[in-house]
Amino acid sequence: MTGIAINPSILSADFSRLAEEIARIDTSDAIHVDVMDNHFVPNLTMGAPVVKAIRAATDKPLDIHLMIEDADRWAPDYADLGAESVTFHVEASGAPIRLARELRARGAEASMALKPATPIEPYMDMLTELDMVLLMTVEPGFGGQSFLDVVLPKIQRARKAIEDSGVPIALQVDGGVSADTIERAAEAGADVFVAGSAVYSAADPAKAIDELRELARTAQR
Numbered sequence: 001m002t003g004i005a006i007n008p009s010i011l012s013a014d015f016s017r018l019a020e021e022i023a024r025i026d027t028s029d030a031i032h033v034d035v036m037d038n039h040f041v042p043n044l045t046m047g048a049p050v051v052k053a054i055r056a057a058t059d060k061p062l063d064i065h066l067m068i069e070d071a072d073r074w075a076p077d078y079a080d081l082g083a084e085s086v087t088f089h090v091e092a093s094g095a096p097i098r099l100a101r102e103l104r105a106r107g108a109e110a111s112m113a114l115k116p117a118t119p120i121e122p123y124m125d126m127l128t129e130l131d132m133v134l135l136m137t138v139e140p141g142f143g144g145q146s147f148l149d150v151v152l153p154k155i156q157r158a159r160k161a162i163e164d165s166g167v168p169i170a171l172q173v174d175g176g177v178s179a180d181t182i183e184r185a186a187e188a189g190a191d192v193f194v195a196g197s198a199v200y201s202a203a204d205p206a207k208a209i210d211e212l213r214e215l216a217r218t219a220q221r
């Protein structure tokens, strides 16, 4: 297992004050940025120009979650603009191994996401091409949805495959992660947690991040 990380999603932040909102999550391990194109998912958020502005506003690692079609074409741009980690959806990639290698060649960590109903088994042999796997625990597209417990067995199977690979690949969950759900996800084997509404709805987001981290650490032990 790698160490526990809490990556707040700025999808739930006030976009009119993004730099201040980023400063409020200073205890985070990285900043999760949701890029949506209104095609892969029925929602539109931001593209490379805004991510470039976020890059300039913080030294925190950027964890870019691309919910866009034609990831093979667009994902490398986010590595080029200085993101530490770029996640593409396997459902939107024609050549995931080539894309993962391309992201790494451009200096980013390569991460692949799976929607809740996408099985992990066809991709078990390519895990070593990746730095992280993201298992969505909601249908992608919106913040504030409920955690899907139906994904827990897939988290367990992915954890076993990662341990069997002998390579320290991170296992991220995204969607509905809160103080009520993070322990279940950590017990199943996740070690990187995205939380949007749970962090930004808190009176003190930095404290909420620390509390989530402690819950996950205890559950992982």
Ligand SMILES: O=C(CO)[C@H](O)[C@H](O)COP(=O)(O)O
Residues within 6 Å of the ligand: 009, 011, 012, 032, 034, 065, 067, 138, 139, 140, 141, 142, 143, 144, 145, 174, 175, 176, 177, 194, 195, 196, 197, 198
């Ligand atoms: O990728 C996402 C949605 O597609 C977001 O990262 C996710 O929903 C985070 O928000 P919340 O914690 O409120 O569920």
Ligand SMILES: [Fe+2]
Residues within 6 Å of the ligand: 009, 032, 033, 034, 065, 174, 194
């Ligand atoms: Fe996300």
